[in-house]
Amino acid sequence: MSDSSVLKVICADLPAPPLFWREGETRFGYESDVARAIAAKLGLECEFVYQQWGDFYPSLNENKGDILLCGQGISEYRKTLANFTAPYGVFDEAVMVLTDSPYKSMEDLKGKRIGAIANSMNMTLVETFDGVIAVPFVGTTDDIMGEMVAALRAGEVDAFVDDDVALVPLANEPDLAIVYTAPTQNKWGIAISKERPETLEKVDAALKALKEDGTLKALWQQWMPNLQYPFEHDTVSPA
Template identity: 50%
Template sequence: MSERNETLRLACIDSDAPPLFLLDDPVHGRRGYEPAVGELLAAELGRTLEWVYLPWNDMIPAVRRGDADGVLCGQGIIPSRLEQADFTRPYAVFHESVLVRRGDPISSPEDLRGRRVAAISGSTNMALLKTFEGAVPVEFGDSDDVFGDMLAALRSGEVDGVVDDDVVFVPLGRHPDFELAFTVRTGNRWGIAVSKSRPETLASLDRALGAVIGDGRLAAVWAEWLPDLEYPFAAGGVI
């Protein structure tokens, strides 16, 4: 059976992390860079888009159960995830940064020695954090708003830093409570996770992603939502 005109169900979290995504709005729907990517892919495939809202740690399991067709939500293509799911080519490439409380004199990994630092469990951010010698990793993930939880922990002093991809910290550049300590140019590739038992779904999403990269539609969405970050793709591939 052809998938055309069927619903494309993509798993994500329903939290506020602009410019990647904003909370689902009853009038405007889900907006941000990743929602815009999802809309491009659905249009290319001729399918209706539906977002499946789940806690962070349940997104890939949901795809493996068949509750969604794919995960389009901050999934770095890393070995631990490749053991659980297959991935499309990347739709984004980001670096990783450390956010601290404003005025805290942290400017390098060495300054985090003995400090409690938050990152999402099982993420590329946590993998990077574990390379910071002497830092104390604090895992987050069992929440519908894991990013908000980490910021709240940083604001309260429960942790002294948060490691995440540079894109999510863009709106916080002038925040009165936080400041960017430093960035590590890790070049993390983000893709759409698909069940290993559904190679046809992987192939169709990958072809659609290749099409919107190749004809410039993805570049236009990037320019709209991520104008302060360097666009990482040439026609058909990563620069």
Template identity: 45%
Template structure:
């Protein structure tokens, strides 16, 4: 790096996590604001590299991006591909259906076409629901928007994503929340295994932001109804 922190993510509207970029460069939302604080503490200029969901880790491997900062749950499969920082968020997972759909539990969903992002913790959860037909998403930079429109149009009967973005949609007239699974997925920043120094730098700054309360302040700004899950007394 030469004074720039390049972060890979999709360009999608998934508030309050992140909003669709208005200019292809700048972003708003919880993740972008925390990333901006980290870049500022490191003395680096933040640059977003927009790409498809299934290309984000590859962008880190090829050097097109320095890290993935885009709703990545820390899973064993991903840890084989990249190293993760300490968590900057912890979320549960929610199943969204169309308004009026009676499904309120996994056993209500036999035969349902259930969408989720390919190779995600959400898809892993979908595959535990007996009798569903899994539908993978992820080939575009607006995968979350793709899932919303597919549910609205009837292409799928439900989709799964983290509660931070799906519960908000459940309040809209077109959708209902079926149920939430208390999975407690830990989200981290994914970096190439060949770049341990940057991971250590981001970990150090996240520790500072958690300890001095700035991460809590950003969390409460964007997600005031969700309890802050990170204990400042814990050293990442």
């Protein structure tokens, strides 16, 4: 690693439970604990390096962090920017609207403006919807999810797409609702600079070990008990 005693993890400083959020100096959530568990497998301390969403890959390739672990669906576009480990998560995608909007189905959203993070798997899904206007969000603040929610509430978009694991908690807000869930089963991975193949090998091996010894499953069930764990076949049963 860039520092032999620390694994530096690039991520966003925004609230996205159950994946990640921060209270004071402590970071909580599934992704946060996965990062710590990988660092522990490597015999390293874990340090979070906060970056704006739009700066993730430049920061990674400038070696501001060793890995990028923050909601990165493994898309063909992103694979041109970095290498990826095997997945640590698999999620469907959902479409969020205002509760009092007239949009009750995807048919109602034809011709409407639907937002998503630029160059993401979510934007790829938006581009498959019939007759909609895709609105990309590049992440100009520390809170790209907050940007999309604010745009929806301000009427700048009619809906937006993100992974269901992030939107289900948001749907507890009285003015927000999920109108559609797409069973896309997007694979999320850890991004690592193409200039650091040795880091990819080490982190992939650590992640494989977490799957085999049941640690990843325990973290999944701790933070996302209502979602089915997707890597049962990777767990090694005790002899």
